[in-house]
Amino acid sequence: MSTTTRPTATDEVTEQATRPLRADAQRNYDKLIATARTVVTEQGSDTSLEEIARRAGVGIGTLYRHFPNRLALLEAIYREDVDGLAALADRLVATESPWDAMAHWVEAFSAYAATKRVLFHEIMEVAGREAEVLSHSRKVIVAAADLTIGGAQRAGVVRNDIQVNDITRLVGGCTMMPGADAEQQRRMVRLVLDGLRVSP
C-alpha cells in the first residue's frame, strides 16, 4: 500500500515507451485509489465517484482522467489488493517459518476476502465472470496460496490429505458470506488453521 505506481502501459504493439506520469498526476492517482479503497470499505458499493473525488481533494474531472469509468476505478483497487496479497506471500515465505508464513497469509487472505466481496460482486455484475481482472486475480491468488499453503505442506507442517484449493475456497467462502462480523471470521479462520496442523 506504500509506493504504488500506475501500471506503465507498455504498449505491446508500438514499442514506444510511455513516459512516466507527471509528479502531480502520480500523486493524485495514488490518493484516488487510497481514498476509494477507504470509502468503498466504509460504505459498500453505493459510493458516488463524486464523494471519492471530494474526499481525495481532487476534482471529478481528475478522477475521470485517471479512471475512464466507475468500473476502472474498482478494478484498479481490486488489482492492487490482489497484487499486495501476492507480495505479502513472497515476503512471509522469505522471512518466517513455513507454518507461520502460511498462517499469517491465510489470515490476511481472509481479511481481504471480507472487504473485497463488494468489489468482486460489482465487477462481476458489470464486466462478467470472465473479466480480465478477475481471471488475473484468480491466477495470482492460486500462486500465492501454493507458495504459502503448499509450502507448508511440503515442509510437512500441514496435512497432506487436503488440496490447497480446498483451503482457499473454505476460507474465502466463510468470509465472503455476508453477515459475519470480523470477530466471528477470525474464529473461523483459527478453527481452520487448527484443523490443518499436522499433529506432532
Add this chain to the structure above:
Amino acid sequence: MSTTTRPTATDEVTEQATRPLRADAQRNYDKLIATARTVVTEQGSDTSLEEIARRAGVGIGTLYRHFPNRLALLEAIYREDVDGLAALADRLVATESPWDAMAHWVEAFSAYAATKRVLFHEIMEVAGREAEVLSHSRKVIVAAADLTIGGAQRAGVVRNDIQVNDITRLVGGCTMMPGADAEQQRRMVRLVLDGLRVSP
C-alpha cells in the same frame, strides 16, 4: 399469469377490510407487473422504471402509486412467479402421473430459476438475504418440491436415495449459473431427470 389481483392487504391489526381496487387501478396493476416481467427478462436488472411505465402505457406516477419504490415492484414480480410455481405443482399433481408431474414441474422450475436470477440478486443486494419475500419464496418452493418430487418418490418412480432438497439445489444451481443458454439448460435438466428415474 392470468387473473392476478393485488394481494388485498388484510390488515392484521384493524379488521377493517380494505375495499377492492377500482377497476382501472386493478387493470393498471396487472399491466405493470406483466410489462415489468417482460422488460426485466429482456434487459436484465438495469431497466428504468420510466421505461416499464411507458411500455405499460401508464404514467410514472401511477407506477409509483402501486409500487412505492423499485424494490417493491421487483418483489411483486418475484412473489407472483413463486406463487405461480406453487400453483403449478398443485395442478400437475392433480392431473398427471407422479413421474410426469415431477418432470414437468422440474422443467418449469428450471426455466423460472434461469430468468429469476437477476431479480433474486437485486432483491438480495438491496433488501438483504433475510428479506421477507425471499424466505417466503424458499418456503413455498420447498413445499412445492416436496409435493412433486417427494410425491414421485413416495409413488416409487423416483430414487429414494436422494433428498428432495438436493434436487432443487442441483437444478437451481445449474440454471442460476450465468452464461448457460436455454438449450444447454434443458439438456442439463433432462440429464438430471434421467438420473432420477427408478430403473425398471
Add this chain to the structure above:
DNA sequence: TTAGTATATGGAGGCTCCCTCCGTTTATGC
C-alpha cells in the same frame, strides 16, 4: 533561469434515473 509546451486539473453542465407532489381525470355509489 526562463520561456514554451505537453500534460494535468477541476467543475459546470448534459443525460439518465429514482422518486415526490399535486392539479386533473375518472369510476363508483347514491
Add this chain to the structure above:
DNA sequence: GCATAAACGGAGGGAGCCTCCATATACTAA
C-alpha cells in the same frame, strides 16, 4: 346525473455518471 373518493400522469427535484474545455502547472530545452 351528481358528488366524491380514488386513481392518474407528468413536471420537476435531487443524485449519480460522465464529458468538455478553459485554466493551471510540471517538465525541458536553450
